[in-house]
Each structure stands twice: as C-alpha cells, then as structure tokens.
Amino acid sequence: MRIGLAGVGRIGAFHARTLAALDDVDELVVTDADPRAAERVAAELRLLATGATGATGATEATRETREVGVRVVPDADALLASGVDGFVVATATPGHAPLLRQAVAAGVPVFCEKPVAATLKETIELAELAASSAVPIHVGFQRRFDAGYRRARAAVASGELGFVHTIRAGTHDQAPPHASYIPTSGGIFRDCNVHDFDILRFVTGREVATVYATGANKGAAFFAEAGDVDTGGALLTLDDGTIALISSTRYHGAGHDVRMEVHGEKGAIAVGLDHSLAMSSAEEGVDFPRGPRTWSFMERFLPAYRAELAAFAAVARGERPSPCTVRDALEAFRVAEACELSRAERRPVDMSEIEGIGGGA
Ligand SMILES: NC(=O)c1ccc[n+]([C@@H]2O[C@H](COP(=O)([O-])OP(=O)(O)OC[C@H]3O[C@@H](n4cnc5c(N)ncnc54)[C@H](O)[C@@H]3O)[C@@H](O)[C@H]2O)c1
Numbered sequence: 001m002r003i004g005l006a007g008v009g010r011i012g013a014f015h016a017r018t019l020a021a022l023d024d025v026d027e028l029v030v031t032d033a034d035p036r037a038a039e040r041v042a043a044e045l046r047l048l049a050t051g052a053t054g055a056t057g058a059t060e061a062t063r064e065t066r067e068v069g070v071r072v073v074p075d076a077d078a079l080l081a082s083g084v085d086g087f088v089v090a091t092a093t094p095g096h097a098p099l100l101r102q103a104v105a106a107g108v109p110v111f112c113e114k115p116v117a118a119t120l121k122e123t124i125e126l127a128e129l130a131a132s133s134a135v136p137i138h139v140g141f142q143r144r145f146d147a148g149y150r151r152a153r154a155a156v157a158s159g160e161l162g163f164v165h166t167i168r169a170g171t172h173d174q175a176p177p178h179a180s181y182i183p184t185s186g187g188i189f190r191d192c193n194v195h196d197f198d199i200l201r202f203v204t205g206r207e208v209a210t211v212y213a214t215g216a217n218k219g220a221a222f223f224a225e226a227g228d229v230d231t232g233g234a235l236l237t238l239d240d241g242t243i244a245l246i247s248s249t250r251y252h253g254a255g256h257d258v259r260m261e262v263h264g265e266k267g268a269i270a271v272g273l274d275h276s277l278a279m280s281s282a283e284e285g286v287d288f289p290r291g292p293r294t295w296s297f298m299e300r301f302l303p304a305y306r307a308e309l310a311a312f313a314a315v316a317r318g319e320r321p322s323p324c325t326v327r328d329a330l331e332a333f334r335v336a337e338a339c340e341l342s343r344a345e346r347r348p349v350d351m352s353e354i355e356g357i358g359g360g361a
Contacts, residue, residue, distance in 0.1 A: 001024050001025055001026060001027075001085040001086065001313060001316065001317070002026065002027040002028075002029060002082070002083060002084050002085050003019055003025050003027070003028055003029070003084060003085065003086050003087070003088060003313075003316075004028075004029045004030075004031075004076075004079040004080065004082070004084035004086070004087040004088065004108075005019065005028055005029070005030050005031070005087075005088045005090065006030075006031050006032070006076055006079065006087070006088070006089050006090065006091050006095070006099055007032055007033075007089065007090040007091030007092065007095065007113075008030060008032045008037050008038055008040075008041040008090070009032075009037070009090070009091075009092070010177070011090050011113060011298075012032070012041075012088075012090035012091070013037075013041050013044075014298050014305070015088055015090050015305070015309065016028060016030065016041050016045060017044075017045070017048070018305055018306055018309050019068075019088065019309055020045050020048070020049070020068045020070075021306075022306075022309060022310055022313060024310070024313040024317075025068055025313065026068060026069065027068060027069035027070070027071065028042075028045065028068055028069070028070050028071070029071050029073055029079050029082050029084055030042055030070065030071070030072050030073070030079075031072065031073050031074065031075055031076060031078070031079050032091075033091070033095075035072070035074070038072045039072055042070040042071070042072050045068070045070045046070055049067040049068065050067075076099055076102055077102075080102060080103065080106045080108060084108060085108075085109070085316050085317070086108065086109045086110070086111065086312060086313065086315075086316030087099075087103045087108045087109070087110045087111070088110075088111045088309070088312070089103070089110060089111065089112040089113060090113045090140075091113075092181075092184055093115060093117075093118050093184055093185065093186060093191075094118050094184055096112050096113065096115070096116050096117055096118075097116065097117040097118070097122045097125075097126060099112075100112055100116060100126055100129075100137065101126075101129065103135070104129060104130075104133050104135045104137070107135055108135070109135060109136045109137075109138075109312075109315055109316040110135070110136075110137050110138070111137075111138045111139075111140060111308075111309070111312040111315075112137060112138070112139055112140065113139075113140040114139055114140050114141055114194055114195070114198075114329060114332075115186060115190055115191070115194055115329065115333055115336075116137075116139055116326055116329045116330075116333075117333075118184065118186055120333060120334065120337050120354070120355060121355075123326075123329065123330050123333045124330060124355065124356070124357060126326050126330075127326045127327050127329075127330040127357055128357065129326075130325065130326040130327070131327070131357075136315050136316070136318075136321065136322045137322055137325065137326050138308075138311070138312050138315050138322040138323060138324060138325075139322075139324045139325065139326060139328065139329040140308060140324075141195060141198040141199070141202075141324045141328070141329070141332070142301050142304040142305050142307075142308045143195055143198070143199040143202070143258075143301070143304065144198070144199065144202050144304075144308070144323060144324055145303075145304040145305075145307035145308045145311065145323075146271070146301060146303075146304040147303070148271035148272060149199055149202065149203060149260065149271050151269070151271075152203050152260060152262050152269050152271050153202060153203045153205075155262065155267070155269045156203055156204055156205070156262060156264075157205065160266065160267055161262060161263075161264025161265070161266055161267045161268065161269065162264045162265025162266030162267065163264060163265045164204065164242050164262055164263065164264045164265075165241075165242060165243065165263060165264065165265070166242070166243050166244075166245075166261075166263040167200065167203075167204070167242060167243070167244040167245070167260065167261065167262050167263070168244075168245045168246075168259075168260070168261040168263075169196045169199070169200060169244065169245075169246050169247075169259065169260040169261070170196065170246060170247035170248060170257070170258070170259060171192050171193060171195055171196055171247075171248045171257075171258050172247070172248065172249045172252035172256070172257035172258070172278070173192070173249065173250050173251075173252060173256060173297070174252055174253065174254075174255055174256045174257075174278075174295050174296065175250070175251070175253070176219065176220060176223075176230065176250040176251065177250075179220070179222040182222055182223060182226045182228055183226040185228070186336075187226075187227070187228045187229075187336075187340055188215065188228060188229055188230070188231075188232040188248050188250070189213065189232055189234070189248075189335075189336040189337075189339035189340055189343075190333065190336040190337070190340070192232070192248045192250075193232060193234065193246055193248045193336060193339065194332050194333060194335075194336045195258075195332075196246050196248075196260075197246075197331075197332040197335040197336060198324070198328065198329070198331075198332035199260065200236070200238075200244055200246075200260075201328070201331060201332065203260065203262065204238060204240075204242065204262075206238040206239050206240050206242065207238065207239045207331065207351070208236050208237070208238055208239070208244075208335045208338075208351055209236075209237050209238060209239045209350070209351055210236070210237045210348055210349065210350050210351065211234060211235075211236050211335060211338040211339055211342050211348065211349045211351070212234065212235045212236075212342055212347075212348040212349070213232065213233065213234040213235070213338075213339035213340075213342040213343045213349075214232070214233050214234075214342075214343055214346075215228075215229030215231060215232045215233070215343050216229055216230070216231045217229050217230050217231070218230065218231065218251075219231075219250065219251050223250070229343070230249060230250045230251060231247075231248065231249040231250070231251070232246075232247065232248040232249075232339070232343075233245075233246070233247050233248075234246040234247075234339050234342075236335070252278060254278040254279055254280075254293070255276075255278030255293035255294060255295055256278060256293075256294045256295055256296055256297060256299065256300050257272075257277070257278040257279065258272055258297070258300055258301075259271055259272035259273065259277075260272065261273075274289070275288070275289040275290045275291060276289065276291065276292065276293050276294050276300075277289040277293075278293050278294070308323075311323055327357070330356070330357070331356075334351065334354045334355075334356060335351070337354050338351055338353070338354050341353070341354070
C-alpha cells in the first residue's frame with residue numbers, strides 16, 4: 001500500500017516509523033508545513049531501512065523497519081494526487097479539519113490524530129460530513145487497542161465486576177510538551193483528558209451525564225498565558241449513575257502515568273498497574289513496582305500504536321469499519337468542552353448544555 005502522512009512532529013515522526021514497519025506498507029508519501037522536518041524524517045527512514053545503527057529515533061518501533069519507498073511532497077494536494085491508498089493526518093490540531101475535508105473530497109480513507117478539530121462547531125460539522133460520506137475515517141484514540149483497557153472492557157461487559165460504581169482514571173505526562181504546542185492544543189481537557197473520556201465510553205459502554213471540573217497552575221507560566229492549566233481534575237457522573245474521577249497533569253516527574261481503575265460490586269480491575277508504575281509504595285517491605293518505568297506516551301502505548309495503524313491499513317483496504325469514528329471523537333470532545341465550561345464558570349455542567357449532532361445533546 002501507498003500511505004500518505006501529513007505532519008511529522010512528535011507523534012507524526014513516530015507514526016512514520018511505525019507505518020514503515022508494517023508489512024502492508026510499501027511506500028510512504030510525506031509532507032509537513034516545515035519541509036526540513038519532512039526531509040529529516042524521510043532521511044531517517046531510509047537510513048533505518050538500510051539497518052544502520054545510531055539513526056535518530058531508532059527505538060523499538062523501528063527495529064523491524066523494512067525497505068519502504070519514502071517520498072517527500074510539498075503539500076497535501078501533491079500527496080493526495082500521488083494516488084495514496086490511505087492518508088494519516090498527524091499535523092498540529094488546527095490542520096486536522098481542513099485535511100480531513102480534503103481527504104474525504106478525494107475519496108481517500110483517512111486516519112486522523114485526536115482531536116479531529118480544535119472547536120466543537122467544527123467537530124460537529126465533521127461528524128455530519130462523515131455520516132453523509134462513504135469514505136472511512138479512523139480517529140487516533142490508541143487506548144482502544146491497548147490490551148489492558150480491552151481486558152477492563154470485557155470485565156465490565158461480562159458482569160464479573162457486578163455493578164460498577166466508581167472509576168478512577170488519569171493521564172499524567174512526565175514533562176510538558178514544547179511551549180508553542182500549548183496555545184493551539186485546545187487545553188488540557190481537550191488535548192489530554194480527551195483520551196480518558198474516549199476510553200471511559202469504550203470500557204463502560206455508557207455516556208457522561210454531568211461534569212464538574214477544575215484546574216491549577218503550579219508549573220511554567222506559558223500554560224496560564226494560553227488560558228490553560230497544567231493540572232486538571234474532573235468529577236463525572238455517567239448515565240447509569242457511575243462516578244468517574246479523572247485527573248491530568250503535565251508534570252509527573254516519576255514517569256509517564258496513564259491508568260484506569262474500575263471498582264464494582266463484586267470485583268475491581270486496574271489498567272496500567274504493573275511493574276512500570278510511575279510511583280513508589282509508602283509501605284515498608286513492599287518492592288512493587290520493580291520497574292523499569294515508561295517516560296512517554298510512545299513507550300507506554302507502543303503496541304497499541306502499532307495495532308491501531310495496522311487496523312487503519314485494514315480500514316483503508318475496506319476489510320473492516322472504522323474502530324473509532326468521528327462520532328466517537330465528537331462525544332469525547334463534548335465531555336472535554338463541558339469540563340472547560342465547568343472550569344471557567346466554576347459550576348457543574350449537564351451534558352444537555354453542550355451542543356451535539358442535530359443541535360442537541
Ligand atoms: N494519540 C496520541 O497519543 C497523541 C500524542 C501526541 C499528539 N497527538 C496529537 O497529534 C497532533 C500532533 O501533535 P505533535 O505533538 O506531534 O505536535 P508537533 O507540534 O510536535 O508536530 C506537529 C507537526 O505538524 C506540522 N504541521 C502543522 N500544521 C501543518 C499543516 N497544515 N500541514 C502539514 N504539516 C503541518 C508542524 O510543522 C509539525 O512538524 C496533535 O493534534 C496532538 O493532539 C496525539
């Protein structure tokens with residue numbers, strides 16, 4: 001297959017290496033607003049394909065990199081005109097919506113990093129476009145491909161936990177992204193916790209009913225300058241009465257920490273509770289966790305990122321429907337929107353206050 005890739009920053013360069021390692025992919029067509037970044041990633045892939053050691057970014061993701069053709073093109077027009085079988089959008093968030101529209105107009109199956117758009121209005125428009133089009137769109141919520149979250153989903157669905165009453169989940173990044181990322185990121189709830197909101201729906205099969213959120217800034221000034229917070233907290237009530245406590249921070253120096261605990265009447269299950277846990281026990285004589293820790297989302301979700309792009313190749317070949325639709329992305333984004341409103345107005349927000357498809361919740 002020939003796969004196009006727009007945007008080769010932090011996640012795009014990582015996706016380039018993952019795509020190049022997929023058996024399905026014969027050629028990558030790459031573009032970036034910064035042509036030097038595209039050339040750099042293309043050069044790195046060519047170097048890795050030769051088996052050279054010491055290439056930048058030669059992580060585990062690249063060990064299996066095969067010899068794929070890599071071509072750099074100036075923009076998305078040239079990329080789509082090159083006859084790609086699928087298009088991966090990994091640009092900064094404001095680029096997602098226009099590129100999605102371009103891909104749909106060209107009839108090319110598209111994988112788009114979360115969030116699909118920077119605003120709720122645009123996300124709703126894209127969900128409506130997706131519903132009226134036969135072109136598959138797969139949104140990049142990789143936790144849906146993580147073995148732990150899938151096991152938790154099965155435990156809820158099978159009834160082995162009894163009724164579920166409480167969920168604790170969080171996304172704690174080891175260190176902040178570069179300062180220029182923050183003003184266009186959409187804020188901590190739309191950028192970071194949106195993953196928790198999506199996986200909460202995936203694991204429980206329920207929708208969020210009400211939200212109460214807050215945030216704090218104790219780190220770098222650039223968060224407050226962008227109207228954002230570096231640490232967030234949200235108390236959600238699901239439509240079956242389950243309570244979910246969600247947290248986020250850009251400062252978790254102990255390591256990258258993404259987890260979910262599901263507590264039920266008959267049992268409890270935890271995702272991410274293994275020896276890589278970025279925390280130490282305060283209890284005497286306890287040697288859990290024994291490490292090593294993970295330090296970034298790339299490390300933490302390496303197998304999940306591989307599985308989601310392999311799934312996208314199958315989506316692009318027409319072998320399966322999208323495992324995460326724009327409608328799914330819209331529902332997670334609406335929860336993030338409610339959190340921002342709650343934080344700004346310091347009050348609980350009912351999801352019926354947040355616009356959805358057809359103008360209502
Ligand atoms: N799924 C995940 O776990 C995950 C993790 C990180 C980032 N993301 C998402 O991926 C996106 C990119 O994040 P990042 O951390 O890689 O950002 P980044 O700032 O490191 O990289 C963005 C890249 O996109 C390029 N770019 C910007 N606008 C463009 C356009 N219109 N056309 C072509 N190239 C363009 C920039 O030059 C840059 O190279 C964001 O939307 C982010 O929310 C998802």
